[in-house]
Structures are given as structure tokens and as C-alpha cells.
Amino acid sequence: MADFFLGADVGSVSTNVVALDDQKQLCAKVYLRTGGRPLAALIDGVRAIQKTIGPSARVAGMGATGSGRLLAGCLLGADVVKNEITAHAAAALTTEPSVGTILEIGGQDSKIIFLRQGTVVDFAMNTVCAAGTGSFLDRQAARLNVPIEKFGQYALLSRQPVRIAGRCAVFAESDMVHKQQMGHTLPDIVRGLCEAIVRNYINNLAKGKKIEPAVVFQGGVAANAGIVEEFKRQLGCDVVVPRHYDVMGALGSALLAYEVMERKAGGQATSFVGFDRLHRDYDARSVECDDCVNACEVIELRADGGLVSCWGDRCGKWSAVLAKGQEPSLFARTERDQGSRGEGLKLGAQRAEKD
Amino acid sequence: MKHEKVTFPHMGVSYIPVKVLLESLGLSCVVPPVNNPRTLEKSLVQAPEFMCFPYKLILGNLLYGLDHGAQTIVFGGSRGPCRQEYYNDVLQAALRDMGYSFDYVNLNLSKLWTRENYEAARRAWGVNLRQVLKSLILTVDVLFAVEALYECARRKRCRACDGSAVDVILQHYTDAVGRARGYAAVKGLTRQARRDVQGLPEKDAKDAADLLRVAIVGEIFVTSDAYANLNIERKLGRLGVDITTYMGAAAWVREHLLRKLMPFQKRELAQELAREFWGVDDIGGHGVQTVGNSVLSSRRGFDGIIHLYPLTCMPEIAAQSAFGAIEERYGVPIMTLVVDEMTGEAGFDTRLEAFVDMLASRRRYWATARERGEDPSKRQI
Numbered sequence: 001m002a003d004f005f006l007g008a009d010v011g012s013v014s015t016n017v018v019a020l021d022d023q024k025q026l027c028a029k030v031y032l033r034t035g036g037r038p039l040a041a042l043i044d045g046v047r048a049i050q051k052t053i054g055p056s057a058r059v060a061g062m063g064a065t066g067s068g069r070l071l072a073g074c075l076l077g078a079d080v081v082k083n084e085i086t087a088h089a090a091a092a093l094t095t096e097p098s099v100g101t102i103l104e105i106g107g108q109d110s111k112i113i114f115l116r117q118g119t120v121v122d123f124a125m126n127t128v129c130a131a132g133t134g135s136f137l138d139r140q141a142a143r144l145n146v147p148i149e150k151f152g153q154y155a156l157l158s159r160q161p162v163r164i165a166g167r168c169a170v171f172a173e174s175d176m177v178h179k180q181q182m183g184h185t186l187p188d189i190v191r192g193l194c195e196a197i198v199r200n201y202i203n204n205l206a207k208g209k210k211i212e213p214a215v216v217f218q219g220g221v222a223a224n225a226g227i228v229e230e231f232k233r234q235l236g237c238d239v240v241v242p243r244h245y246d247v248m249g250a251l252g253s254a255l256l257a258y259e260v261m262e263r264k265a266g267g268q269a270t271s272f273v274g275f276d277r278l279h280r281d282y283d284a285r286s287v288e289c290d291d292c293v294n295a296c297e298v299i300e301l302r303a304d305g306g307l308v309s310c311w312g313d314r315c316g317k318w319s320a321v322l323a324k325g326q327e328p329s330l331f332a333r334t335e336r337d338q339g340s341r342g343e344g345l346k347l348g349a350q351r352a353e354k355d
Numbered sequence: 356m357k358h359e360k361v362t363f364p365h366m367g368v369s370y371i372p373v374k375v376l377l378e379s380l381g382l383s384c385v386v387p388p389v390n391n392p393r394t395l396e397k398s399l400v401q402a403p404e405f406m407c408f409p410y411k412l413i414l415g416n417l418l419y420g421l422d423h424g425a426q427t428i429v430f431g432g433s434r435g436p437c438r439q440e441y442y443n444d445v446l447q448a449a450l451r452d453m454g455y456s457f458d459y460v461n462l463n464l465s466k467l468w469t470r471e472n473y474e475a476a477r478r479a480w481g482v483n484l485r486q487v488l489k490s491l492i493l494t495v496d497v498l499f500a501v502e503a504l505y506e507c508a509r510r511k512r513c514r515a516c517d518g519s520a521v522d523v524i525l526q527h528y529t530d531a532v533g534r535a536r537g538y539a540a541v542k543g544l545t546r547q548a549r550r551d552v553q554g555l556p557e558k559d560a561k562d563a564a565d566l567l568r569v570a571i572v573g574e575i576f577v578t579s580d581a582y583a584n585l586n587i588e589r590k591l592g593r594l595g596v597d598i599t600t601y602m603g604a605a606a607w608v609r610e611h612l613l614r615k616l617m618p619f620q621k622r623e624l625a626q627e628l629a630r631e632f633w634g635v636d637d638i639g640g641h642g643v644q645t646v647g648n649s650v651l652s653s654r655r656g657f658d659g660i661i662h663l664y665p666l667t668c669m670p671e672i673a674a675q676s677a678f679g680a681i682e683e684r685y686g687v688p689i690m691t692l693v694v695d696e697m698t699g700e701a702g703f704d705t706r707l708e709a710f711v712d713m714l715a716s717r718r719r720y721w722a723t724a725r726e727r728g729e730d731p732s733k734r735q736i
Contacts, residue, residue, distance in 0.1 A: 067701045085709035109702070117727070119720040120713045122688055125706055208679060292526065293388040294582075314586060315526055316519040 003060035004053055005261070006272065007254025008045065008076065009087070009247065010038050010068030013107025013134055014220055016250040017045035019053050022060070024094065024258060028052035029247045031220075034107075038068040039282050042075060050275045061261035062272040063087075063253030067108075074301055074309035075282065077271040080253065080260045087252030089113055089120050092216045094255060095242040100212030103231065103239070104248075105201070105221035107134040112205040114212070124205045132200045134221050136169050140176065140193060144186065151190060155226025158191035166196025194226040198234050215239045218248040280304045289313060289330055300331050307331065359458075360385050362420025363429040364413040367579035368505060369604035371545075372498035375538050377429065379490040380482050387419040389529065390582035394419070395696060401449060408583060408665035408695050409576040410442055417446065421455050427479065428457055431464040437640035437670055467612045493538045495608060500542060502605035504528070504549040509600070512592025514563055515555045522589060524551045566597040567714050570652035572645050573663035574671050577694050579603040584663055584694055585703050591661075594711050599657070601625070601648045602641065625651060631684075632677045640670030646677045653685035658714040660687060661707075666695040688713070 004027070005020040015038060019028040030048045034041045050057070063080045064072035065087040073081035084104075088111070092099045102113040110133050114122040126133065141148040162179045165171040172193070179189055215237060221227055222245040231239045244251055261270065280303040289296045298318055300310045307327055310318050318328040361377050362385040363370070370386055377384050387394070390412050398415035417428055428450075432443035443461050450457065460479045462472050476482055508525060512518045528548040535541050557563070569591060577583040579602055591598050610623060625647030626636065633646055645662065652660050662678070664671035678689045690710050692703065724730070 067705065083705045083708040083712065085705075086712045117720065119716045121717055121720065123709060123713060125702075125709075292530070293391040293393070295391055295393065314589070315522055317523070320519070 002058075004057050005061045005063070005254045005258045006046070006049065006059055006076075007063045007065070007087075007250040007252065007257060008042060008072045008078075009084070009249035009253060010034065010042055010064070010066040010072045011084075011107050011249070012067055013138070014246075015041035015045055015066075015068075016247040017042070017049050018244075018247050018250040018254055019049050019057075020251075020254045020258065024255065026244055026251060029244060029250070031246050034068075038071055039075065039284055042068075042072055043278050043282065046076065046275070046278055055275070059270060059272045059274075061254075061257035061270050063255075063257030063260075065249050065253040069253075070311055071284065071299075071301070074311070075273075077273040078253075078257070079270055079272070080256045082253060082256055084249050085111060085113060085120065085123050085125075087249050087256060088218065089115060089252070090255045091244075091248040091252035092218065092242070093118055094251075095244075096214055096216050096240055098214050099216050101215045103201070103215060103217045104219040105133055105197075105217075105227070106219045106249075109133060110201055110205060110219075112201075114209065116212075122209065124207065126204065132166060132169075132197045132204075134219070136172075137193075137197070137221060137224070139169075140173070143173075144176075144190070146186070146190065149223070152194075152223065152225030152227065154187045155191040155194045155224075156229065157187040158185075160188055161191035161195055162188050164189070164192040164196040166193075166200035172196060191226060191230075194224070194230045195234075198227060198230040202234060211235055211237075213237055217241050218245045220246050222246070277303075286312065287330060289318070298330060359383075359427055360425045361427045361429055362387065362417060362423075362425035363431075364416040365390050365580065366409075366576055367581065367603060368501050369498075369579075371501050371532055371541060372494045372604070373429075374532075375497045375541050376490050376494040378537050379493050380476070380480060380486060382480060385420045385423050385425040386533065387416040390416070390580060394582075399696065401453065405667050407438065407667055409439075409574075409580075410445075411696065412576075412580070412583065413442065414446060414449065417450060418453075421450065421457060426457055427460060429460045429462065431462045433463065433465040437668075439640070464607070465611060466615075467608075468615055495612070497538065497541055497545065498605055498608060500545045500549075502603065504545050504552065507549050507552050509588055509592065509598050511552050511555055511557075512589065513566055513595050513597050514557045516558055517555070518593045520555050521552055521592070524548055524555075566595060567658045567711060567718070568597045568599070568656075569711075569714070570648065570655075570657045570660045571598060571600045571663060572648040572652065572660060573602070573641075574645075574665060574668050575602040575607070575641055577663050577665050583665070585700055587661070587663070587692075587707070590704065590707055591711070594708065596711055599652070601644070601651075623647075628654075632680055638670055638673050640668065642670030642674040645671060645674040646681070649678065649681050649689060650685075653681060653687040657687060658718060659710060660689040661710070662689055662691040664691070664693060666693050688717070 003022045007018045009016045011034060013034055015032045015034045017030045018026055021027050028049050030045045032041050032045050062076055062078045064078040065082050065084050069081050072078065088102055088104055092102045099115055104111045109126050111123060111125045113120055138148055141151050146154055162184050164175045176189055215235065217228060217231060217239050222241045228239055228241060283302045284299060286297045286299045289298050294314050296313050298310055298312045301308045310322055310328060313319055318330050321328045361382045363373055365387060374384050374386055394412055394415035397418050398411045402411045402414055430443060433439060447459050458479060460475050462475060463469060473487060476487060508521050512521045515521060528544060531544050532541055535544055571578055578600060588598055625644040628650040629643045629647035631650060637643055649660050675691055682689055692706060
């Protein structure tokens with residue numbers, strides 16, 4: 001029986017899970033909308049993977065990434081929990097070993113990663129706001145009544161793109177409304193939006209740094225042919241969209257898990273919890289600790305009522321209590337308090353997807 | 356001497372020496388709790404949206420103090436072309452508009468040795484010169500003791516077997532200092548905490564040589580206030596990074612108080628170094644120092660530099676424009692992080708973690724550069 005390596009990328013907009021075989025070949029992938037419920041999406045994703053690779057498949061390693069990586073790591077027992085930059089770079093290097101620049105546009109953030117000789121030497125991420133990312137495109141597509149999947153095709157129909165301000169989502173939106181009322185066609189507006197997003201991306205992230213080939217474009221937005229064309233035009237070079245562009249983060253984390261397990265001496269077992277334990281009833285919620293002024297929001301993760309993990313305590317004392325196998329008194333205490341407040345604070349699932 | 360309660364705003368751990376100063380002048384203090392989400396509860400409603408984050412925290416501190424029985428506010432203003440120059444007047448007006456009445460003592464922190472400051476203290480509390488000088492000496496002593504403790508903590512976090520033990524000690528220390536009164540008690544606690552931190556067991560010395568070294572530069576308030584910078588020192592320390600900071604109350608006092616006593620006045624090192632990239636002496640706030648400290652850290656061979664500033668901080672935005680040239684000249688990556696009132700730390704953590712990963716992989720890359728025929732001394736991004 002072959003060994004499989006799982007990778008999960010829990011992002012703000014999508015949750016992706018992949019399985020690699022022991023030859024590092026992708027044999028199953030799932031792309032789901034997170035929909036504000038990372039726990040449910042993640043469990044659905046892993047179950048779907050299990051269906052593809054067979055119920056008796058043996059998992060030899062597990063990696064987690066994305067803004068919900070901590071949650072995913074605790075829930076599934078990941079061997080490696082890594083940030084998206086490292087995961088994306090690992091994935092891109094496997095599919096395109098000569099990669100010099102990675103362009104990645106995800107749901108709520110966009111990044112650019114510069115590599116030399118297979119090493120990440122620099123990167124940049126969008127700073128404060130999410131203009132020009134997948135969520136913004138999603139919203140504009142909904143507003144224009146164009147299915148997001150067809151957005152790119154519309155852009156390619158355009159002959160005369162209109163100029164749209166891409167710096168801020170609010171400005172862009174009012175610009176678009178204005179251009180619509182002036183009578184511009186839909187394809188021209190969509191193309192103008194693609195142009196604006198790419199212009200904004202190159203200006204804010206690349207910031208004059210040298211973009212070396214090969215340029216790889218990944219992340220959910222790479223499905224948009226209009227954006228791909230626009231990158232090719234504005235960068236003046238070829239842009240490669242890898243076959244599994246939409247799950248590159250998950251792919252990367254599976255590859256990282258593969259490496260970690262390979263390095264582990266004596267064939268140590270994975271900490272993956274196993275497929276059968278996914279059928280438990282999971283519940284995450286947050287509790288504000290009152291012991292000091294930091295007022296940390298501590299997240300507790302329960303499976304069938306039993307405490308699995310907790311995190312978010314800056315001082316680390318509750319996590320330390322749990323590591324010793326005891327139940328932190330914090331949660332018992334707040335259950336009592338919450339009894340008088342009525343419904344408990346179910347913030348956990350929401351917080352995990354916040355970026 | 357009048358007996359009244361005094362309150363003052365926070366900036367990192369500067370409240371410890373300030374408390375000693377006021378208490379040794381015979382005043383009793385209402386020290387607001389160290390900055391936390393609740394500090395902002397009332398001030399966010401009152402402060403203009405695009406005011407900087409430090410202003411909102413300061414206003415929150417003062418509101419707490421006045422709500423808890425303080426009659427006098429002590430505020431340290433400074434002169435220099437940054438908005439902070441006006442905070443003095445703006446804070447007073449804002450609080451009075453909210454219906455509070457209080458006495459206000461403004462100390463000019465740019466020129467600590469001025470008659471103006473002494474006169475302000477004398478008028479407010481009837482203290483004499485001897486008392487003021489004595490308190491100042493005690494305060495400076497505590498200031499440097501606290502700085503030494505936190506410096507020791509920074510050093511230890513990345514080297515200790517269990518980095519979180521450092522923060523447990525610091526948390527106990529913070530609690531105890533909050534209850535302590537007067538110079539002797541505070542100094543004793545600070546010393547004890549430092550001994551405790553120093554006593555924590557360390558990992559192998561071999562690992563220590565491999566530690567990544569990162570410098571933190573930027574706006575003084577957010578680089579020195581742990582709440583404002585989302586505990587960046589703790590986060591990086593636990594990721595195993597050796598951190599150096601340049602800004603803080605102790606550095607300020609060294610620059611504006613102690614150096615002014617020297618018979619020969621020399622230009623600050625950071626200002627001197629900034630001249631390589633900037634032909635100006637001052638662009639407000641600590642913009643020039645940010646550029647200079649980035650150059651200094653690059654020359655000292657740090658692996659990376661993290662630049663912090665609060666959203667809308669003009670001097671730091673200007674300083675940021677020099678980074679491209681500095682990175683190109685010295686080949687040390689600089690990452691800018693902008694902070695504001697957000698508490699969703701996921702994005703912040705991701706950037707820190709990715710930056711540290713990148714620094715580690717760059718180190719590996721340059722370690723084998725010679726084999727590929729590249730010259731590590733001519734490294735470029």
C-alpha cells in the first residue's frame with residue numbers, strides 16, 4: 001500500500017486539500033469555498049480526499065498552511081505548519097525549477113516572491129488593505145452580474161479597455177459605476193478592471209524590483225485569463241500558470257510535510273489524527289482571559305466535548321497546562337460565567353478565517 | 356506641597372521610571388493599566404479617524420486616569436515637525452470638550468535641561484531644585500535598570516531552552532511593579548527579575564552562533580510599546596531570532612539628557628549615517644534616524660531589518676522611500692509593517708514567519724555561494 005502526503009491550505013476565501021503519492025505526484029485535490037466556516041470546509045475537504053484515494057490509504061505526513069493554518073494544524077495533527085510564502089515557493093519550485101518570480105493573488109492578500117537558484121531571496125505582501133485581491137474581483141463580478149469563472153473571457157473580448165482607478169476598492173467601484181453609466185461595454189469595463197489590478201500589483205508589490213523569468217502566476221485569480229494576459233502585456237514576458245495553480249499552497253505544504261518526514265530519523269510516525277477521527281463533532285470558540293490586562297482571546301477546540309487544543313494566550317500558560325494533560329481552568333470558569341450570559345461566545349470559527 | 360493624584364500616558368515600559376519620578380517627588384500616581392484592547396474603548400470614539408495610533412492610546416490612558424481620580428495630567432511633549440508637537444494642545448482641548456477638568460503639566464522632552472521644565476514642576480507641585488535633581492537621578496537609574504532587564508529578555512528569548520519562561524517572569528515583574536511604591540522597591544524588583552531571566556538555562560552555544568539577527572527600526576512609540584507592535588519582540592524571539600532595537604525611552608534620555616551634558620556636541624551616529632542616502636538633517640519625527648539605523652544595521656551585518664510605523668505616520672512614510680537604495684547598496688532585506696488598531700494577528704504573524712524563513716534560506720544560499728563562483732561580499736537582493 002502506497003503512502004500519501006496530505007496538504008491543507010485554509011485561506012480566507014478558499015480551503016484546499018491535496019494528496020501526494022510517495023513520488024511527490026499529485027493524485028487528489030479539492031478546492032472549496034471557506035464560506036466563513038473553516039472548520040467545516042476543512043473536514044469536508046479531507047473527507048473528499050479520502051474518497052478519492054480510498055478508505056484504506058495510509059497517510060505518512062500532513063502539512064498545513066494559510067491564514068487558518070493553526071486551526072488546521074491542531075485539528076488534523078499536522079507534522080508541519082508553515083506560512084503561505086514558504087509553501088507557495090516550495091510548490092512553484094517543484095513544478096517549475098527555474099522559477100525566478102512568483103506572482104500570487106489569493107482571496108485577501110497578494111504576494112510577490114523573488115527566487116534565485118531555488119532560494120527565496122525577497123518577498124512582499126500587500127499591507128493594510130485588500131484592494132486588488134480575489135475578494136475584490138469576486139465582489140465586482142457579482143455587482144456586474146458576471147459569473148466569476150467567466151470574468152476572464154469577458155476581458156479578452158474587449159477592444160478598448162476603459163481606465164479604472166485600481167488603488168482602492170471604493171475608488172475603483174465608483175469609477176466603474178461612472179463608466180457604466182457613460183455607456184461603456186461590459187467587456188471594456190472588465191478589461192479595465194484587470195488592467196487596474198495588475199498595475200496596482202506591480203506598483204505596490206514589485207516596487208521597481210527586478211522581475212526575473214520564469215514568472216509563475218498562481219492562486220485562485222490565475223484562473224482569470226484577463227489578468228494573465230494583462231500580466232504578460234505589462235511585464236513584457238511570458239507568464240506560466242501551473243496546472244494546479246489553484247491549490248499551490250496546499251501542494252506546497254504537502255511537499256514540506258514530505259521533506260519533514262524524510263528528515264525525521266528512524267521513520268517516526270506522522271502526527272496526523274487519522275480519517276476515522278474526523279467524524280467527531282468539532283466545536284471551536286473563543287474565551288477572553290481576565291487574568292491580566294492583555295485580555296487575550298483564547299481559542300479552545302473541542303471534539304465530541306473533549307478539549308483538543310487551545311491557543312491565542314500570549315503568555316502561553318493555558319497552552320502549557322493543556323500540554324501537561326490537564327484541563328485549563330479558564331474554560332470551566334467561563335462556562336460558568338456564560339451560563340448567566342446565555343449563549344456562549346462562538347467566535348472561534350470566525351476568528352480563524354480572519355486575515 | 357499639594358497632595359494630588361497624577362496620571363500620565365504609557366509608552367512601552369517608560370511608565371516604570373516615570374512612576375518613580377513622580378512618587379519620589381511626593382506625588383501619588385494613577386497609572387493606567389499597560390496598553391490593552393480596553394484602553395481604546397473610549398478613545399476610538401473621540402479621536403479623529405486619521406489620527407495616529409499612539410494618539411489614540413495616549414488619549415485612552417488619560418481618560419482612564421481622569422476616570423480613576425487623577426486631578427493632574429503630566430505629558431511629555433516634544434518639538435519637531437511631526438504631529439506629536441500638537442498633541443499637547445489637542446489632548447487638552449479634547450479632554451476639556453469631553454467635560455473633564457484637570458491641571459496640565461507639560462514637560463518639554465526635547466530639551467529636558469531647561470528652566471521651563473523645572474518651572475512647570477515647581478508651579479504645579481511646589482517642589483524645589485534639590486528635590487527635582489534627586490528624583491531625576493533615581494529615575495534615570497531605574498530607567499537604565501529597566502532597559503537592561505528588557506535587553507536581557509530580548510537576548511534570552513531566542514537562546515533559552517524555553518523562551519516562554521522569559522515572558523512568565525516579565526509578566527510577574529509587571530504585576531509586582533504595579534503594586535510597588537517608590538524607588539527602592541521598584542529597583543529591587545527590576546534587579547531580581549533580571550537575575551531570574553539571566554538564570555534561565557540556555558540551549559547549546561553552537562545553536563547561538565546560528566541565530567538570525569534582526570534589527571527593528573521605525574517610529575519610537577510603536578517600536579517600544581509591546582501592545583502597539585503586537586508583541587513583535589516576543590514573536591520574533593520565540594521564532595529564534597536575536598533582536599536589536601534602537602528606539603525607546605532609554606535611548607531618548609541618553610540622546611536628549613545625558614549627551615547634552617557633554618562638553619563637546621557630536622552629531623548622532625544615525626544622523627551621520629543617514630547622509631549617505633539623504634541630504635537632509637530632519638524630516639520630522641524619527642525619519643532620519645530610521646534611515647540611519649537601517650544603514651547602521653546593514654553595515655553591522657544583520658540578516659534583516661524590520662521597519663515599524665503607525666498608519667499615516669508621515670516621517671516614516673518618507674523614510675521608507677530610502678529603503679530601495681539601502682537594500683540595493685547593502686543587500687540586507689528590509690520589511691515594513693504598518694500597525695493600527697487591528698487585533699487580528701494572523702496576517703502580521705504570517706509576514707514575520709515568512710520573513711524569518713526567507714532570512715534563513717538566504718543564509719543557506721550565501722553559505723554555499725563560493726562553490727557556485729559568487730562573491731558573498733558583493734551580495735545583492
